[in-house]
Amino acid sequence: MKPRQTDARKVIGYIRVSTDEQTLGPQVQRTALARWCQQHGAELVDVHADQGISGGADVEARPGLMAAIATLKTHGAGVLLVAKRDRLARDNYVNAMIHRLVERSGATVRSADGSGDGDGPEAVLMRRIVEAFAEYERLLIQARTRAALAVKRARNERVGAPPYGWRLAADGVRLEADPAEQATVARVQQYRREGLTLREIGERLASEGVAPRAGGRWHPQTIANMVKGRLAA
Numbered sequence: 001m002k003p004r005q006t007d008a009r010k011v012i013g014y015i016r017v018s019t020d021e022q023t024l025g026p027q028v029q030r031t032a033l034a035r036w037c038q039q040h041g042a043e044l045v046d047v048h049a050d051q052g053i054s055g056g057a058d059v060e061a062r063p064g065l066m067a068a069i070a071t072l073k074t075h076g077a078g079v080l081l082v083a084k085r086d087r088l089a090r091d092n093y094v095n096a097m098i099h100r101l102v103e104r105s106g107a108t109v110r111s112a113d114g115s116g117d118g119d120g121p122e123a124v125l126m127r128r129i130v131e132a133f134a135e136y137e138r139l140l141i142q143a144r145t146r147a148a149l150a151v152k153r154a155r156n157e158r159v160g161a162p163p164y165g166w167r168l169a170a171d172g173v174r175l176e177a178d179p180a181e182q183a184t185v186a187r188v189q190q191y192r193r194e195g196l197t198l199r200e201i202g203e204r205l206a207s208e209g210v211a212p213r214a215g216g217r218w219h220p221q222t223i224a225n226m227v228k229g230r231l232a233a
Helices: 026-039 065-075 092-104 121-154 180-194 198-205 220-228
Strands: 007-017 043-051 077-082 108-111 166-168 175-177
Touching: 007 026, 007 065, 026 043, 026 065, 026 077, 026 166, 065 092, 077 092, 092 108, 092 121, 092 198, 198 220
Parallel strands: 007 043, 007 077, 077 108
Antiparallel strands: 166 175
């Protein structure tokens, strides 16, 4: 099979911002990508982003990354550009998979800060060092999170947000019913008894101006939990 013909002057940018650190925000990353392209005489054809996605997340769980890789093929771009190597992934397995997918598109991964670029032994070693430290940092964050949750449980403090239909009482520990959300739960159960599907119930709520607590669309699993009464305190 002949390698796909690509143009190294065409660049697809990828931005990732995780939920646990915001030191390298989307605009900072976008600026770094544009600056790199300007310095190298390249065209930043398109930029795709994943907001609130962990560096350890699988490739399939990153719509922005999947779109970026697909766009490489669409435009015949030769470079997938990230601001820093750890924006690509914080897991060596995921990192290797991404590199493989990019290579199959006939392109290469480049970093705007220059770390690990090139094919020489030094560049390969640098990439592996950066990837190893990124994975180590991810594991540290996970360990600290688990430790913090363990302390909360030992103090009988609530871990996580209250289930839909409930809210924290003034003491910050007990739960009390939220009248508005309880009304929504009752409405959902009634709609289900009337024969509506989970998706139809979500659409009905949206048409009535009732949104999930965090905004956005109603997820079918959330509706299912409300129907089955799993969100009771």
